[in-house]
Amino acid sequence: MEVYKKLLEIQTGLKAPKWQENTFGHYNYRSCEDILEAVKPLLKDQNCALVICDGIEHIGERYYICAEASLIDTETGDKVSNKAYAREEESKRGMDGSQITGASSSYARKYALNGLFAIDDAKDADTDGFRKQTNGPTKAEQAADSKKADEINDKFAPKKTEKASEDQVKEIQETCFATGYEEAKILKAFHVESLSDLTSIAAENILKKLNERANAV
Template sequence: MNEEKEMSFHEKYCQLVMKLNTPKDIKNDFAGFDYRTAEGILKAVKLVCIDLELKNIVVITTEEVEFKEGRFYKRVTATITDGINKYTSTFSAREPESKPKMDESQVSGSASTYGRKYALQNLLMISDDVDPDSLDNSKEGLPNPKKATKTQLDALKKHSNEIAQLAKLEGIAFFEQITEKKFGQSVDINKINTEQLTTLNRYLNELEKYYKGKK
């Protein structure tokens, strides 16, 4: 009797990324927005691994302190591994000089929390272009993402349609499905900004590898 072939580490990673759904389930009533947490992401990862029976897959975060230009940064590395192979993503969060009603340990902890979340989001291709997280002040003064150009949108449409054909799905339905997974809601392909474009291109590249590998 033939035994079913064990999936490679990359195939397991693709399966996890495609199945993972991490809605912004924490509500900030004072500021009027919803956000997700590192703990919520890790919980969702565990549920997908159980559901898909992805054996030996572990996602962890580690951190170290950096001192640059008179300020402390928490450099967080998120890692997914099967004990042999691994992928990593790193994110640095600067400790604020002060935070109202927080002591020094809480200020340091807020940078760790923020860094963990964004390192995990980068690793697992979770978009967060609009997420005014309650502890975040690291993006103050940065410009909002620009709208993707027509050339970029045309290339995205072409790539998405090609993978939809590999997946044997209708193009528009396929695009709605992947934006729902990555952004928590369906997004009009003509209104994608540059940050969303980067996330979707990374995701589509992984999907392409996965579907071509199934041929």
């Protein structure tokens, strides 16, 4: 059917970057709105319309939001659809009933779109990423993240004994010339024979002081 050919064109052409950032799980993700924004130009090119609707279904003892995303060929009226479900939480801290339903609806709609347009999203409900997104990381994960951040900082931060770079030395010389400050005073104060003997940390502090001096003039 022609509608499936158009769906194929949309699936292969759709690019929906993960613009949203989750500060708890330290990862990026895409929202339902991101997908809709990315797919609209492709819908226009293929003369298709997208309709999303959802409703509440009672299954067993729980309520579920069932979302259905339908791609409709405006030239023939043919359509192809995909459904996705999201279970409502009985309660969630800081959210009232309508907010819980709304969050479940957004989740269900997003995954209905994912299935329709063949979007792979690893942050599903049964993954660590989704758990972090909804509940935040555990204390053990927080400690691991903190340790990892410290290791990265230790790797890239200048060491106390690391020598000043050529750029730092050049900048100090140029700033001394511009402000009229004597380079010899710096050498005497830091007990070094040349600026290249300074540590990176010392050079950074000197530049800070020289810039403060320049701004005060």
